[in-house]
Amino acid sequence: MPTLKLDDFLPYRLSIASNRVSSAIATAYQALFGLKIAEWRLIAVIAEGEGLTQQALGVRTQMDKVTVSRAAIALVERGLVARRPNPDDQRSHLLSLTDAGQALYENVAPKALELEGRVFAGFSAKEIVTFRAVLDRLEASAAALDPEGG
Template identity: 40%
Template sequence: MDARVADKSSMSDVKLELDSFLPYRLNVLANVVSQALSGIYAERYGLGIPEWRVIATLGQFGSVTAKDIGIHSHMHKTKVSRAVASLMRRRLVQRRINRQDLREAFLSLSREGQIVYSDLVPVAQRFAADLSEGFSPHERDQLDDLLTRLTERSLRLLAGADVSQPVSD
């Protein structure tokens, strides 16, 4: 038998079961949770996921650049730009030019944007509490620790760092 055929036949025996593949499960979970939460803010304010992330980031940090929003929210710069433009048209976000670097602008929530943010914070917190209902405080702490470790590990993989070393606790 040809070696290439043998290699292909043995490769076809290898299966990836998505239902037990951690990256797939995390992606499904993230999508389901994001869609469920986005249904709430879409219904109330007509916000999409990128717009909500911009509002949440500005509400948390105050005045930041679009680049900072992208870094914090892990959104591509074009997605951030479109979300900011949409929010500015709706007068939920305002822009102030950086006098030290005229190519850059600081973004912040307008008064109307702050009202939306203030209204949505308790809704989002209630959603998060409902999501983890039935978990003990210890399980919530464990989940938080595991998610932190998975995020750190993923960032190391993304950066191409030596991932053979375990993440320290």
């Protein structure tokens, strides 16, 4: 019978690596912009496609409803995101960036790209292309195991 060694278990290693990268980025976003990771993710996704519901944001970011709701409330309270009625579904609202939210996005996006560059500074362009392809395959494989998960 095979023995499970956690340090050799790839899902565990992937989780540890993800947590370390997320923690480093979260520290930078909080210090520089007063944003939590969930808040930044919502801003980035809203910037890509104006007028999204919280449900759509949850699907796009793979964050749970409570996390999305809390982040959206915080962003609305800070005047970074505006809520307006959804003409297609009266039970939901459409979220879009305010002028202040757009300005923040334009300040944060270059920093996000810089942080990504620092994380992957020791990798060649070919390794990054390969890594992206492996991530795509890994996400597809995990989705096939858990079709209800997102």
